[in-house]
Amino acid sequence: EVQLVQSGAEVKKPGESLKISCKGSDYSFDDYWIGWVRQMPGKGLEWMGMIYPGDSDIRYSPSFEGQVTIAADRSITTAYLQWSSLKASDTAMYYCAKCTRGGGVFEVWGQGTVVTVSS
Amino acid sequence: EVVMTQSPATLSVSLGERATLSCRASQSVGTNLAWYQQKPGQAPRLLMDGASTRATGVPARFSGSGSGTAFTLTISSVQSEDSAVYYCQHYYQWPPYPFGPGTKLE
Numbered sequence: 001e002v003q004l005v006q007s008g009a010e011v012k013k014p015g016e017s018l019k020i021s022c023k024g025s026d027y028s029f030d031d032y033w034i035g036w037v038r039q040m041p042g043k044g045l046e047w048m049g050m051i052y053p054g055d056s057d058i059r060y061s062p063s064f065e066g067q068v069t070i071a072a073d074r075s076i077t078t079a080y081l082q083w084s085s086l087k088a089s090d091t092a093m094y095y096c097a098k099c100t101r102g103g104g105v106f107e108v109w110g111q112g113t114v115v116t117v118s119s
Numbered sequence: 120e121v122v123m124t125q126s127p128a129t130l131s132v133s134l135g136e137r138a139t140l141s142c143r144a145s146q147s148v149g150t151n152l153a154w155y156q157q158k159p160g161q162a163p164r165l166l167m168d169g170a171s172t173r174a175t176g177v178p179a180r181f182s183g184s185g186s187g188t189a190f191t192l193t194i195s196s197v198q199s200e201d202s203a204v205y206y207c208q209h210y211y212q213w214p215p216y217p218f219g220p221g222t223k224l225e
Contacts, residue, residue, distance in 0.1 A: 037163075037218075044204075044206065044218060044219075044220050044221045045155070045157075045163065045206050045208075045218040045221070046217075046218065047208070047214075047215050047216050047217050047218060049214070049215075050214060059213070059214035059215070060214075060215075061214070061215040061217070062120070062215065063215075095162055095163070097163075100168065103210070104151065104153075104210025104214075104216050105153045105165065105168045105208075105210055106153075106155070106163070106165060106208075107165050107168075107174065109162040109163055109164070110162065111162055112162055
């Protein structure tokens, strides 16, 4: 069964750095785009960006470019979302999701990682 | 960038009734449109892609239609387990692929 398992909840202070992870299993990790989606408390889904692990092609939403970094390690079939300096406004649930072949449609989702940024 | 809108924001229907949810794109996206269902405390779930192709395991009471800029998700006979927020998303040409703001089905 195709699965994406995300790292656990994080509590951080403003200005701290953070990297959360998303491990894929039971599929050819290199061959499918993986995306990241933000959901702020009580709000809707926001498309952040996506990575093709096979060649590390990365596409960001203009709203998130420069604010986060998306990466992947093919050797351990894991994608990452990272921040160099967190803000309180980064408090949210973050989902990773595997795309269908061809990209774009999120067919399998991770369970989500809650990130709380508070002084 | 294509902007997605959805209406209504909230839809209240009785059990067994038909529910019709709308999604509009600010420019044509062909049939490159997906629908997702999100229940409280859960990750979203893919319902439909290609505007009208049900994902694996999605009940037949869910159907999708539309192309270009106007799309509809229809639930023919609403069940209690259908209470959720429904999001549309386009995936036309190059990213970003934004979601609509969602419709809450009560």
